Amino acid sequence: MLNYTFDWSVIWRQPYGAMMFKGIWTTLGLSLAAWCLAVAFGIGIATCRIYPNRAFRVLGLSYVLVFRNIPFLVQLFFWYFAAPLLLPRFVQTWVYDTVPDYAFWCGVAGLGMYTASRVAEQFRAGLAAIPQDQYRAAYATGLRPAQVYGYVILPYAFRIIIPAFTTEFLTCFKNSALTMTIGVMEITHTAYVVDSFTWHGLETTTAASLCYLTIAQFVALFMWRIEKRWAVPGLIRRGG
Amino acid sequence: MKKKMNGAVAALWCLAIILGITGISGDAVAGNEDLLESIEKSGEVHMGFREGSVPFGFIDKNGSWVGFGLDLGSEVVKELEKKFNKPIKLVKHPMNPKTRITMVANGMVAMGIGSTTITLAREQVVDFSLPYFLTGTRLLVPKDSPIASFADIGGKRVGMGSGSTANIKGMDRAIAQGLVKPACKKMLFEEHNKGFLALQQGKIDAYFTDASQLAGMRAKAQNPEAWKIVGKYLTYEPYGIILPENQGEWRDFVNASLIHMIKDGRFEALYTKWFGPDGVVPLPMTDEYKVLLKSLSYPE
Amino acid sequence: MMLSAMDFSVIANNLGYMAGGLWMTFEIAIMAVTGGLAWGIALGLGRLSPIPLIYYPASFYIHFFRGIPLILVIFWIYFLVPVFLGRSMGQLPAVVLSFILYEAAYFAEIVRSGIQAVPVGQKRAGLATGLRPWQIAVHVILPQALKKMLPALVTHCVVVFQDTSLAYVIGLREFLRRVNLVDAREARSVELYLFAACVYFILCTLGSFLGHYLEGRSGVKDFL
Numbered sequence: 001m002l003n004y005t006f007d008w009s010v011i012w013r014q015p016y017g018a019m020m021f022k023g024i025w026t027t028l029g030l031s032l033a034a035w036c037l038a039v040a041f042g043i044g045i046a047t048c049r050i051y052p053n054r055a056f057r058v059l060g061l062s063y064v065l066v067f068r069n070i071p072f073l074v075q076l077f078f079w080y081f082a083a084p085l086l087l088p089r090f091v092q093t094w095v096y097d098t099v100p101d102y103a104f105w106c107g108v109a110g111l112g113m114y115t116a117s118r119v120a121e122q123f124r125a126g127l128a129a130i131p132q133d134q135y136r137a138a139y140a141t142g143l144r145p146a147q148v149y150g151y152v153i154l155p156y157a158f159r160i161i162i163p164a165f166t167t168e169f170l171t172c173f174k175n176s177a178l179t180m181t182i183g184v185m186e187i188t189h190t191a192y193v194v195d196s197f198t199w200h201g202l203e204t205t206t207a208a209s210l211c212y213l214t215i216a217q218f219v220a221l222f223m224w225r226i227e228k229r230w231a232v233p234g235l236i237r238r239g240g
Numbered sequence: 241m242k243k244k245m246n247g248a249v250a251a252l253w254c255l256a257i258i259l260g261i262t263g264i265s266g267d268a269v270a271g272n273e274d275l276l277e278s279i280e281k282s283g284e285v286h287m288g289f290r291e292g293s294v295p296f297g298f299i300d301k302n303g304s305w306v307g308f309g310l311d312l313g314s315e316v317v318k319e320l321e322k323k324f325n326k327p328i329k330l331v332k333h334p335m336n337p338k339t340r341i342t343m344v345a346n347g348m349v350a351m352g353i354g355s356t357t358i359t360l361a362r363e364q365v366v367d368f369s370l371p372y373f374l375t376g377t378r379l380l381v382p383k384d385s386p387i388a389s390f391a392d393i394g395g396k397r398v399g400m401g402s403g404s405t406a407n408i409k410g411m412d413r414a415i416a417q418g419l420v421k422p423a424c425k426k427m428l429f430e431e432h433n434k435g436f437l438a439l440q441q442g443k444i445d446a447y448f449t450d451a452s453q454l455a456g457m458r459a460k461a462q463n464p465e466a467w468k469i470v471g472k473y474l475t476y477e478p479y480g481i482i483l484p485e486n487q488g489e490w491r492d493f494v495n496a497s498l499i500h501m502i503k504d505g506r507f508e509a510l511y512t513k514w515f516g517p518d519g520v521v522p523l524p525m526t527d528e529y530k531v532l533l534k535s536l537s538y539p540e
Numbered sequence: 541m542m543l544s545a546m547d548f549s550v551i552a553n554n555l556g557y558m559a560g561g562l563w564m565t566f567e568i569a570i571m572a573v574t575g576g577l578a579w580g581i582a583l584g585l586g587r588l589s590p591i592p593l594i595y596y597p598a599s600f601y602i603h604f605f606r607g608i609p610l611i612l613v614i615f616w617i618y619f620l621v622p623v624f625l626g627r628s629m630g631q632l633p634a635v636v637l638s639f640i641l642y643e644a645a646y647f648a649e650i651v652r653s654g655i656q657a658v659p660v661g662q663k664r665a666g667l668a669t670g671l672r673p674w675q676i677a678v679h680v681i682l683p684q685a686l687k688k689m690l691p692a693l694v695t696h697c698v699v700v701f702q703d704t705s706l707a708y709v710i711g712l713r714e715f716l717r718r719v720n721l722v723d724a725r726e727a728r729s730v731e732l733y734l735f736a737a738c739v740y741f742i743l744c745t746l747g748s749f750l751g752h753y754l755e756g757r758s759g760v761k762d763f764l
Binding site for chain 3: 065068071072073077188212
């Protein structure tokens, strides 16, 4: 019933092979850059959310609510089409003229800001999971708040949330596929473009799926090693 | 330890899937069923249409699915009813550039009518009907733009649809031949509409695609007068109906239906309905297109 | 294009059509959550099982689906299932099946961490009273675990609700797809997507608050 002749060579045959390869690089670059942004921003937001000052807490909560409750697809659209309109006209023109891969950086910003809201929540949950006694004990030894966090809580929290961060990174990595809607030539978009050149979409989509699977498994394996190496002694190790 | 094995097994999984599909494809081609027979037996025919391509297939103001392609499809159904002398039900499926090939290849639909250019590379994978529509690639620019022809877009940012390969290849050829010098910057958009928005915002200097699409984009603009379509056809884009491979009888039938429609004026009436002066996208029929239709008026 | 230049009449004119899509969005989300949760609980339990024949397949399944974008899962299910079954599958069943298979992997991880948070003494107590392993799972462990994982579950349900928009890839006309189709005809992207963002924001925020309320009711407030 499948009236179709497979031609796997479209994946490596030039010029498509080079396109696919470049697509993989773009996916990796985009998700890594977005991830760095997300972790930096996410930790900042999480700090705001537990900060004693009420204004900071409201700020943090609003950020999380807005970025988590609007679909990423819609957010990307705003980063690409609506955000530049806030700038003066000549700045817009300057940006379009001087930043050729404007869509890519829009994708990084959009994906990073979106993932940040999720990272912030994971980080906050990690902090909340630390027994209150740890704080009390740290304060009792005469440490100042900055020292309590820097020496006791954060090293602990980071190790607890490694599994959750792995999940979030994989989600970030997979969400990078949606940046094709603003024209970023990452691997899924490349697969579709090669498909429209050759009409061998089943092969290119399979190749794209395999790329995601392989990279995700490598990341999971790597993070599992880190997790094991840095596990907090005395806590039940995560199964699996 | 456990996780290490997971990776390996995931890889095996994929291998199994790939082998699965490739294996099946071998059997499938051999056990082909004649489409015309199965349509007569089941009394229904499945067709794929565009949903977001004005006026080939789109959702109108009342939320109903209409368009030039859908009307062509219903005419083919009428021909089927005449042939089998019994009512045939038309089952409509949404189709987009990502799904069209797979839907035809795995037998979900008997034909796909969109705005698909016939290319030789595509002919290797699927079959096409006779070309029923002829357009060509031009440029959409703001009214006060200095761009008047393809010679003026050198070094400019030009948007195009990432699924419109015939267009992209045409532009590459024009650059290689020195028609566009220095090379323009190609900006690919997943949908023509996004490209038009980018054009409105000045992110790109011109949008490049089939004249039929450009006319549609211009007609949708808040103020159509603010936009103009310039340039001689850079490439010709003949559209065809996508048909499955190795279904000669079915293709002959679809072609005969098209020829009958062209000869008895039904085709022209449909063209006027959608592309005429009062249509959704006014696009006068070019002389080349008229010649194409005349040459398709095969005698009985 | 400043706010004054926007033309919001396009939303009023197409409200009925777009609202119809919202219903389908809910339909998909509800089926995906119930199906995905049921299958996810089974997988989560399997992942904690001491029997290798259950443990390994469950783990492989979870790793497989967490390593592949949902958009590709939908694509594969829609096109491969007909190849194996020999008959075509409707779009809605294909999308719901994809969502259940995919989201179950995520629900399974939530369920697993919830179960692991239940003190091991509970299981021993269950065994001591003579309950069978499945009885312990259903009557002792799961009710407690479900309470503990409620915040994560609610968060993920909101994610599922947003994910439904990916069904557009095979042409299912849910809410965001309908917004997109109106845009394809009217070319009023900024207004339409602003509208979509507001709708999602309101619904998802309501969902989040419902989650907070349930958390309060179930007595895991101190977790936050």
